Amino acid sequence: MSSFVPQPAKLPSNQFDHFYKGGYRIGKLRNGPGGPMRPEEWIASTTTRFGQQENGLSKLPNGQLLKDAVAADPKSWLGEKHIQRFGISTEILVKLLDPDQRLPVHYHPDQRFAKEKLQLNHGKTEAWIILEAPVGAKVGIGFKNQMAKNEVAALVSNHDSTGLLNSLEFKQVQAGDAVFVPAGVPHAIESGIFVLELQEPTDLSILLEWDGFAVDGDKDGHLNLGFDTALDALQLEPLTDKQQGQIISRFESTQSISHAIFKSIADDFFRADYLTGDSRRVEPGFGVFLALAGNGLMKFSNASAIRVNIGDAIVVPHSAGELSIENCAGIFSRPPKA
Template sequence: MSNYIAKASKLPSNQFDHFYKGGNRIGKLRNGPGGPMRPEEWIASTTTRFGETVNGLSKLENGQLLRDVIASDPNNWLGEKHIAKFGASTEILVKLLDPDQRLPVHYHPNVSFAKENLHMNHGKTEAWIILDAPVGAKVGIGFKEKMNKADVAAMVANHDSAGLLKSLVFKEVKAGDAIFVPAGVVHAIESGIFVLELQEPTDLSILLEWDGFAVDGDKDGHLNLGFDTALDALRLTPLSMDELKVIITKFDIGGQRSGAIFNSVANPFFRADYLTADHAKIESGFGIFLALSGEGSMIFDNDQPLEIKQGDAVVIPYSAGGFTLSDCSGVLSRPPAV
């Protein structure tokens, strides 16, 4: 592998086909191909699609895989403290989602289930940052009332999409909302909601329905575990009012107020900050910045300034040092603090 000096770099678009339909907003924002079956972009991804070896991995502008570049120089990319705590894993996967149809009702396993059943070091706790949404659009999160495994299994076996949707709590969302989604909690996203998603670095999803989607859930909906085992990863109890207060937050999208997007419940998994030009310097550390508005620059302690504009996605190594922004705003996604 040729040597690649760790430096802040803009990332080319990284989209590929999925089982649900996408709109044109990722292509428009990121100058990527977009297209009707490309509803996702995986940004600064060192994670592959479930069961695959390369698909999903991000490339740098020179064509090298970010995963390989980080593996060849983890100290500069991640920092010694991060490596001491997490090893050479970036600990994070960032995506853009632009569904042009409702996402199916599904959920993700937590780390203990993933270790026991899949021999993986991460589950898939995730969070959604709402960038845009049609008026009245909703997300489903959690069951309305306590369920039992047999009843859920029957709805899955009977392809009872109506029953599954009826069982969910739906919340209206708009731009500037953010929702932390614990692993195990059932969820769905309605069509037209443009999301920046942070998650643990896996591709572990269990489908409870799939009619109308380009996937065979009987074959591919249960992580090759069978639904009897896969359903053990599902949280059957509703989210409490106290939990809902903590996991749903708002931030000043399009405004001038910088700050953390999620409450501390997210901190063991990932961090996200809305940054504007008035934000204090961000400390050294691996990060992924998506510019949402403006045209300006990132000024680093130990790296060349980087000119950025709306739609640029930048991967930031630890060795670049702290940085400030000028004349633009966006979201900085980071692994847990060390």
């Protein structure tokens, strides 16, 4: 293990090409390359694109991969309790999504399916924190009615985008909404919705449609499993009334008091808080802060303060100790509690 104690650090931009259009707002916020085909930024990522060796991984300011830094000194980065429960996985992937076209209808496998079929320890439960949205913007989440596997398979094989979209339950969203998306649930995001996404640390997506997108779904849309197997990971029944009440929450950027963003349904997967310049001190632990308002300071009990400007993304190691912020606000994303 290195004798160098890791420090909180501002992360450089990590945009890269994807199969759908967008990315200009990410470039503006994060001083990155922007679009037209870089609609995602992976922030503090120790996760690679599916089937790739390095694409997707974040680098620290010195050029070292964050993944390598964590592996070299997991105790400093993650803390003993985290390691005892989760090993040296950071347990989260933070993204910015900035689609200039509707995302295709798709879904992600859960942990059980990923373990059995892909020999991975994580599925891809995720959540969207809406930063900006056009008036009347909607997201689709879950089927309206009970579906059968062969019914969905026919929609996929027939490239029936209209049928797939009509099968989804759409909800109107606005800035400040947060939507928890359980693994297995089909979903889509309309164009123009700017999202901070938290998820399990994988790149596991199964496409139900792909016409009009720069991807060959017949070849690459099913995680190399074939659709007959991949569709076993799809939740065919609608969300229950209880789930409907749990998945939607809000954060209030006008509040002067820091507060949690998600309801307890997310606790087993990730945490996020909207932090303001109040007196709250956050306990030590790995996390990622994205500054969204003000220009101020991020202070730590065991590390030097960092000046923070809008758009800065700061990765925080456990060894930095308690943190607080002054004269700024933003979202602090964290793994589940150890």
